[in-house]
Amino acid sequence: MDKLKIQVEVAYALPEQQKIIPLxxxxxxxxYEAVQMSGITHFFPQIELDSAKMGIFGKSIPEPKSHALREGDRVEIYRPLKIDPKQARLNRAKKG
Known part of the structure; x- marks a missing residue:
């Protein structure tokens, strides 16, 4: 008997480009498996899957390799931060 299929999406965005792949x-x-299956690294080879932070609709997933997806989930791959948000606020406050 075939396993039930569910529809999900994998998303990644840069400031100038984004890609959402339905699966x-x-x-x-x-x-993690969905991201691998999506082939998104062909579009964005800079993604390092083993260390990339991921989430579902903006909510971080601590363990993408064990987080089972549900119908309609969108897996988002997050880019590394260039600067810590707290430090960015401090820098802006010093300027202001």
């Missing part, structure tokens, strides 16, 4: 995956597929 049909078997129930129980993890966020």
């Amino acid at each position: 049909a995956v078997v129930e129980g597929t993890t966020a």
Whole structure:
């Protein structure tokens, strides 16, 4: 018997470009597996999957390799921060 397929999306964005890839995956597929299956690294080779932070609709996933997806989930791959947000606020406050 075939496993049930669910519809999910994998998303990555740069300031000048974004990509959302729809996928049909078997129930129980993890966020990490969906990202691998999506082939998004062909579009963005700078993504390092093993260290990339991921989330579902803006909510961080601590363990993408074990987080099972649900119907309609959008896995977002986050870019590393250039500067800590607290430090950025301090820098702006010093200027202001």
